[in-house]
Structures are given as structure tokens and as C-alpha cells.
Amino acid sequence: MNAVTEAVRELSYAEALREAMDIALDRDPRVVLMGEDIGVYGGAFQVTGDLVHKYGTDRVMDTPISELGGAGVAVGAALTGLRPIFEFQFSDFATLAMEQIVNQAAKLRYMLGGAVSVPLVMRFPAGSGTGAAAQHSQSLEAWLAHVPGLKVVQPTTPEDAKGLLLAALDDPDPVMIFEHKILYKMKGPVPEGHYTTPIGTAAIRRTGRDLTIVASGIMVHKALEAAREMEADGIDAEVIDLRSVRPIDRDTILGSARKTGRLMIVHEAVKTLGIGAEISAMVAESDAFDYLDSPIIRLGGAECPIPYNPELEKAAVPQVPGILSAARDLAKGRV
Amino acid sequence: MPDGYRDGNLPYAIRAYDADTLRAALRKMYLIRKFEEGAENSYTRGLIHGTMHLSIGQEASAVASCMALSDDDKITSTHRGHGHCVAKGADLGRMFAEFFGKETGYCRGRGGSMHIADPTKGNLGANGIVGGGLPIAVGAALSAKRLGTGAVTVCFFGDGANNEGAFHEALNMAAVWKLPVVFVCENNKYGMSTSTERSTAVKNIAERAAAYAMPGVTVDGNDFSAVAEAVDAAVARARAGDGPSLVENVTYRWRGHSKSDRNRYRTKEEIADWMARDPIPAFARLLVDHGVLTDADVADIEAETEQVIADAIAFAADSADPDPADVARDVYNPAAA
Ligand SMILES: Cc1ncc(C[n+]2csc(CCOP(=O)(O)OP(=O)(O)O)c2C)c(N)n1
Ligand SMILES: [Mg+2]
Numbered sequence: 001m002n003a004v005t006e007a008v009r010e011l012s013y014a015e016a017l018r019e020a021m022d023i024a025l026d027r028d029p030r031v032v033l034m035g036e037d038i039g040v041y042g043g044a045f046q047v048t049g050d051l052v053h054k055y056g057t058d059r060v061m062d063t064p065i066s067e068l069g070g071a072g073v074a075v076g077a078a079l080t081g082l083r084p085i086f087e088f089q090f091s092d093f094a095t096l097a098m099e100q101i102v103n104q105a106a107k108l109r110y111m112l113g114g115a116v117s118v119p120l121v122m123r124f125p126a127g128s129g130t131g132a133a134a135q136h137s138q139s140l141e142a143w144l145a146h147v148p149g150l151k152v153v154q155p156t157t158p159e160d161a162k163g164l165l166l167a168a169l170d171d172p173d174p175v176m177i178f179e180h181k182i183l184y185k186m187k188g189p190v191p192e193g194h195y196t197t198p199i200g201t202a203a204i205r206r207t208g209r210d211l212t213i214v215a216s217g218i219m220v221h222k223a224l225e226a227a228r229e230m231e232a233d234g235i236d237a238e239v240i241d242l243r244s245v246r247p248i249d250r251d252t253i254l255g256s257a258r259k260t261g262r263l264m265i266v267h268e269a270v271k272t273l274g275i276g277a278e279i280s281a282m283v284a285e286s287d288a289f290d291y292l293d294s295p296i297i298r299l300g301g302a303e304c305p306i307p308y309n310p311e312l313e314k315a316a317v318p319q320v321p322g323i324l325s326a327a328r329d330l331a332k333g334r335v
Numbered sequence: 336m337p338d339g340y341r342d343g344n345l346p347y348a349i350r351a352y353d354a355d356t357l358r359a360a361l362r363k364m365y366l367i368r369k370f371e372e373g374a375e376n377s378y379t380r381g382l383i384h385g386t387m388h389l390s391i392g393q394e395a396s397a398v399a400s401c402m403a404l405s406d407d408d409k410i411t412s413t414h415r416g417h418g419h420c421v422a423k424g425a426d427l428g429r430m431f432a433e434f435f436g437k438e439t440g441y442c443r444g445r446g447g448s449m450h451i452a453d454p455t456k457g458n459l460g461a462n463g464i465v466g467g468g469l470p471i472a473v474g475a476a477l478s479a480k481r482l483g484t485g486a487v488t489v490c491f492f493g494d495g496a497n498n499e500g501a502f503h504e505a506l507n508m509a510a511v512w513k514l515p516v517v518f519v520c521e522n523n524k525y526g527m528s529t530s531t532e533r534s535t536a537v538k539n540i541a542e543r544a545a546a547y548a549m550p551g552v553t554v555d556g557n558d559f560s561a562v563a564e565a566v567d568a569a570v571a572r573a574r575a576g577d578g579p580s581l582v583e584n585v586t587y588r589w590r591g592h593s594k595s596d597r598n599r600y601r602t603k604e605e606i607a608d609w610m611a612r613d614p615i616p617a618f619a620r621l622l623v624d625h626g627v628l629t630d631a632d633v634a635d636i637e638a639e640t641e642q643v644i645a646d647a648i649a650f651a652a653d654s655a656d657p658d659p660a661d662v663a664r665d666v667y668n669p670a671a672a
């Protein structure tokens with residue numbers, strides 16, 4: 001029998017996010033988009049694009065340059081019946097809105113003894129690699145993941161970008177979506193229509209026997225590249241896309257660590273006190289620790305702000321050669 | 336009716352409300368006063384831990400600002416929010432239970448005085464962050480406008496909050512989007528120890544409304560009728576779709592800022608002056624003078640509220656504590672997929 005080969009529809013990561021918002025705006029009148037220059041401008045990274053033409057300025061709302069106030073309006077709106085999707089122009093600017101995110105959105109349900117919910121979605125264009133330097137390149141997902149009451153996800157493919165955004169909208173609690181700016185143009189297959197990618201689940205992007213690399217955000221792609229290069233050395237790496245920082249998919253990570261006995265964690269955010277530390281501790285505190293043949297390796301951002309010079313900028317975050325050499329050491333037990 | 340009043344000259348409250356409504360308003364003012372005295376007393380007896388911020392002396396502002404609101408209308412409140420909560424119709428037993436940290440409290444003992452809320456009556460909650468409620472109120476007004484509910488949000492905040500960025504961002508957005516929200520500043524002259532003179536560049540906070548192209552008025556916050564007149568007009572304007580307003584109720588807190596206050600920043604004379612302008616007997620006098628109530632009615636109302644408070648405290652004291660095993664409950668909504 002001849003298999004019918006359907007052309008797989010490809011979208012960019014930004015287009016996939018836009019399609020998710022389009023679907024959400026279309027199916028639920030409570031959904032509103034809010035953010036700076038997300039209307040006719042289309043968003044600083046063209047994620048909202050032309051949605052304003054389809055849905056109008058009442059549903060695709062340009063806010064003033066007021067991150068604290070804008071975030072608070074989104075919190076209040078979520079509390080009282082709307083389903084806002086709030087875009088920070090750059091994730092760095094969330095530092096101006098921490099009050100509303102951390103003190104209000106995250107805590108209102110708990111402080112009020114469960115009497116309310118804050119079904120709020122926030123989007124954070126994050127990460128380095130654009131030459132925008134220290135105040136436009138940070139990876140602050142661990143900051144927010146430290147706060148009970150928030151959920152934090154980091155999609156790494158167009159398919160997951162759409163699926164996690166739609167899952168976030170279905171979620172009754174505040175969900176923070178960290179989108180790596182370098183991924184916006186990346187293309188990949190994206191299913192048509194409405195679907196969700198469950199929050200709290202990691203994805204095994206490559207199965208392997210010799211070692212486990214847990215990566216988040218753009219590092220998933222670097223880890224996969226390193227894993228392909230390792231094949232030449234006869235090293236078979238398993239690559240896990242963390243995907244959800246809070247809640248974290250403990251079972252998938254521990255299961256893989258038990259299987260391979262060697263664990264490396266890679267993220268772009270600063271290494272010290274980062275997500276890698278949490279994952280290492282999680283493994284060390286569990287029975288999976290007994291399965292480890294070698295100490296855990298963490299790779300993360302350098303102990304500095306993101307610099308401007310392109311070579312320095314690369315040096316400030318993990319790159320494929322660094323992942324590769326760390327993996328070789330790990331595979332040989334030479335850590 | 337006293338001499339000198341002709342119908343058109345009657346105080347607003349007398350013109351605008353019937354006797355039952357006025358009686359209920361006076362009763363709420365007594366309830367707030369006695370609730371806070373009861374809370375203070377319970378604190379002294381060790382039944383309440385943490386701290387609290389009493390609004391004794393500010394009761395007219397809380398009650399008069401909520402006169403035009405139904406349970407569908409929202410308020411956002413502040414750390415000094417007991418009065419707002421009572422004014423919006425909360426049950427005093429559940430309020431005391433919250434203060435006592437009990438499972439029957441409004442927040443099941445997780446919030447305490449600084450987070451007291453009653454969403455079923457439209458009270459979206461007190462706030463531990465100065466200025467925290469301002470953008471949230473604007474968000475509630477945005478919901479009302481988009482969902483066409485017709486609800487108005489009254490946003491309470493203090494004079495201290497008007498120097499937070501959140502105040503300016505919130506007023507600007509409310510004006511740009513013409514949202515149904517009324518900003519009610521309870522100017523009690525101080526943010527902790529710092530007077531408005533030392534902290535605020537304008538003389539009256541209502542002047543700041545001009546920067547956001549909305550009406551701003553300053554009224555005597557201890558004059559029930561004056562507050563009701565100003566806020567009712569602002570609520571009507573909001574309901575008509577004409578956008579936000581700022582009303583500044585000038586008032587005074589008799590007690591210290593919180594339990595840690597040593598009162599080093601104001602004089603005894605100043606406090607005594609303001610205590611002589613107690614808003615509750617002033618309102619009672621107004622009602623008696625206009626034949627709404629008799630002195631005996633007023634005495635009955637006051638006595639009845641004392642019984643309500645005693646019952647509320649008993650309810651709270653008899654209620655169960657939360658189970659420590661539930662400490663992490665209600666962080667997330669269990670309805671999540
Ligand atoms: C953002 C923030 N800063 C400081 C405080 C500490 N604080 C609590 S109440 C208060 C004074 C607030 O003054 P005002 O807004 O006038 O309200 P009032 O206490 O007079 O009712 C301060 C400084 C706080 N809770 N939040
Ligand atoms: Mg004050």
C-alpha cells in the first residue's frame with residue numbers, strides 16, 4: 001500500500017505563537033492581547049503581527065509604556081473575567097513589573113484562601129544572541145520559577161510554542177511563557193487547529209544510552225547538535241527538552257538519569273543558583289543518585305551580564321563545542 | 336427639620352437616600368468602629384498575631400464611598416482596609432475569624448488583616464503592597480467594559496500610594512481607555528510617619544487628576560454627605576461611560592500607623608483636634624437634625640452593633656484552626672489540567 005505523504009505544514013515559532021493567539025481570540029471572546037506596540041506595529045518581534053486588523057484595538061490593545069501598570073491591569077482583568085495575554089516587549093522589562101507578577105498574580109489565590117483564580121498568560125521574549133547587550137538579553141525564567149503560584153514554560157519548537165500557549169490559556173493559574181528571541185524565526189511542523197501541549201511535561205528529543213543532557217530553551221538545539229557530533233565518538237546521548245520549568249517533569253528526568261547513569265544540565269541563564277542547580281539537587285536527593293556513574297555536570301551562563309561584542313556575547317553562554325567537550329568528559333567518567 | 340433648610344438646600348445625603356439606607360449607613364460606621372476596637376482588644380489579649388492597620392476615625396470615607404455600589408460592583412482596598420470590607424457588606428464573624436487565623440475566615444486564615452477580601456461582595460481584597468491595588472482596579476474596570484457588565488470599580492488608596500509609579504500608570508491607563516473606575520484617595524495626612532507636605536509636591540492629591548485629564552475633587556472625608564455626593568457623582572459618571580475620576584477624602588487616623596508606631600511624628604494636640612471631628616456622631620447628628628432618626632434610635636443602633644461584634648468574636652474564637660497539612664493548598668487551582 002502506498003503511504004499518502006502529506007506535505008507537512010511548517011510555520012516559524014513566531015507564526016505558531018500568532019496562530020495560537022488567533023485561535024484563542026477567535027474561540028473565546030474573553031481573550032485580549034495586551035502589550036507595548038503589539039497593534040499596528042505587530043510587536044517588537046512581529047509575534048502579534050497583523051492580528052489587530054482582524055480583531056481590532058479593543059482585543060489587541062497597545063498599552064502605554066507602563067510595565068508595572070500594564071501587568072497589574074492584566075492581573076485585575078484576569079481576576080474579573082477576561083483572559084489576558086500580556087506581552088513584555090523584552091523579558092528584561094518584567095523587572096519593572098515584578099510587584100504585580102510576584103506579589104499579586106502569584107499570591108492572590110493563596111492569600112484569599114482559594115476564593116479567586118488569576119488565569120493570566122504572560123509572554124517574555126528572552127535570551128541573548130541579538131547584540132542587544134545587558135538590558136535586552138537576559139534569561140530570567142528561574143527568578144519567576146522560584147515563586148509558588150506561577151507556572152513557567154519555555155517552548156523550544158514551533159509546535160510546542162503553539163501548544164503551550166493554548167494550554168496556558170486553558171490553565172486557571174498564571175502561566176509565564178519564556179520565548180527565546182533567536183527561535184522566533186525557526187521553522188518546524190505545526191499541527192493545524194486547536195491542540196494543547198501539557199504544562200509540566202518534558203520532551204525526550206533524542207533517546208540515547210550513554211548520558212542524559214537536560215536542556216532548556218535554545219540550549220535544546222545546541223545540545224541536539226552536540227549529540228549528533230558525539231555520534232562520531234561513539235557516544236549516544238539522550239536529550240531532554242525541559243519545556244516546563246515549574247512544574248518540573250521529575251519523572252522524565254529521574255528516569256533518564258537512572259537509565260544512562262550520567263547527567264548534564266545546560267541552560268542559558270546564569271549557572272549559579274539556576275535551574276541546573278535545582279535539577280542536580282533533585283537527582284541527588286532521589287534514588288536516581290545511586291545510578292550515577294559520574295558527578296553531574298552543569299553548564300550555564302557566565303557570571304556576568306550579557307556583553308555587546310559578538311565574540312564576548314557567545315562566550316557568555318554555553319555553545320556547542322563546550323557542550324561537546326563536557327559530554328566527552330562525562331562519557332569517559334573523567335569529570 | 337432645623338431652621339434654615341429649604342428642600343433644595345438639604346444636605347446631599349438627606350436628599351439622595353431614604354431613611355432605611357441612611358440608618359444602614361450609620362450602622363455600618365458603628366460596625367467598623369466597634370470591629371476595629373474589638374480587633375485592637377483581641378490583639379492586646381493575644382488572640383491576633385502579626386500587625387494590623389486601624390482606620391478608626393476614617394469610617395465616613397469607607398461607608399460613603401460605597402453608597403452607590405451593588406454587590407456586582409468591585410472595590411480594591413488597602414492595608415487599612417477593614418472599613419472598606421465592612422462597607423462592602425462583609426460578614427463580621429468571618430472577618431474576625433480571618434484575624435484569628437481560623438479556617439472559617441474569609442481567606443481560611445491564609446491572609447489575615449492585610450489580605451482580607453470578599454469576592455462574593457465585589458471586594459477584590461486589601462493589599463500589603465502600597466499602590467498594589469491601583470492597576471488591579473483598572474483591570475477590573477477593563478473587564479467590566481469589555482464584558483459589558485455595567486460594573487464600576489472603586490479603588491481605595493492612601494495618600495502615600497499617590498507617590499508610587501503604579502498610581503500614575505493606573506490613572507493614565509484608566510483615562511486613556513475611559514474605564515469605569517473611581518479612584519478614592521483616603522488622605523489621612525501621613526504615610527506612616529511622612530506627612531503629605533514632606534512627600535507630595537502638590538497641595539491636594541486631587542490636583543494630580545489634571546495630569547490624567549480626569550475630574551479631581553477634594554472633600555472633607557469626615558463628612559459623610561460630602562463624600563457620598565462626590566463619589567456618587569463619580570460613580571454615575573463611570574457608569575455612564577464617561578471615564579474615571581479622582582476623589583480625595585481628607586481624613587485622619589486616630590491610632591498609630593500599625594502596632595509598631597511610637598507616635599513621634601505628630602502632636603497630641605493634632606490628634607485631639609481630629610478626634611473632636613469624629614465622623615460618626617457628626618453623621619448621627621445630621622440624621623437626627625433632619626428627623627431621620629431620634630437620639631434613642633442612634634443609641635439603639637450603637638448598642639445593637641456591640642452585640643454583633645460580641646457574637647462575631649465568639650464565632651471566630653470557636654472556629655477551628657487550619658490543618659498544617661494543608662499549608663500548600665490553594666497555591667494552584669486544582670481545576671488545572
Ligand atoms: C510598596 C510598599 N512600600 C512600603 C510599604 C510599607 N508601608 C505599609 S503602609 C505604609 C504607609 C502607606 O501610607 P498611605 O498610602 O498614606 O496609607 P495609610 O497607611 O496612611 O492608610 C508603608 C510605607 C509597603 N507595604 N509597600
Ligand atoms: Mg496615609
